[in-house]
Amino acid sequence: MLNKIAPWACGVALMLGAGPAVTLDMGAPTGFQDRARPADYAAREARARRLVESLDIQKGVQTLLASMPELMEVYAADMPAAERAEFNAFMKDVMADILPWYLETFMEETVEIYATTFTVEELDHMLAFYDTPLGRRINEKSLRLGVDLAIVNERLMPEVLRRMANAMCSRLKCDPDDLLAEML
Structure with missing residues (x-):
């Protein structure tokens, strides 16, 4: 079962955004941790917290995590029924263990991202918009x-990894299957 758990856990981690920080050249730093807090940060943070609560982002994350059985089927599809049931139960228990910490941490960092990304005026407009029926x-x-x-991302990931291994090995003169085995 471990040979199925490791790739699935990596897939979940990637889906939830784990991995090295990526800097995009968009004219400004994209790592929110590196952003200086503006002078009006307290006002932004209060509005960002209200926005995150009104958008019910926590519900969105919980909805995403509730879809894990659908995502797990990608990895468990070729398992015998008994092993698939054991795998699904195991992963459900693991997710239940980490979910409270993850949600609390995710929500706090989401508030910080909104507060350092948007101005007070922008946050006010978002709050007003998301309070409408539309x-x-x-x-x-x-x-x-x-x-x-x-x-969709989970379904595409095996092909992305295969293509990545082929591209890397065409440059490094290695065997893509060996590289894939190391990646997974």
Whole structure:
């Protein structure tokens, strides 16, 4: 079973955003931890907290994590039924163990990201918009959209890894299958 758990755990970690920080050249630093807190940070943080709570981002993360059985099927599909049931139960227990910490940490960092990314005026406009019927409908659809996109990402990941291994090995003169075995 371990040979199935390791790749799935890596997939979940990637889906949740684990991995090295990436800097995009967009004219400004993208790592929120590196951003200086503006003078009006307290006002931004209060609004960001209200926005994150009104968007119910925690519900979105919980919805995403609730879709794990669908995502696990990708990795468990070729397992015998008994092993698949054991795998699913094991992963459900593991996720239950880490979920409280993850949600609390994720929410606090989400507030900080919103507070360092958006101005007070922008946050006020977002709060006003998401308090409208249209804003609430868009937010509700966005929750399911996030789950659907995670499922697509999970489905595409094996091919992404295969193509990455082929591209790397064409430059490094190595065997893509050996590299894939090391990656997984």
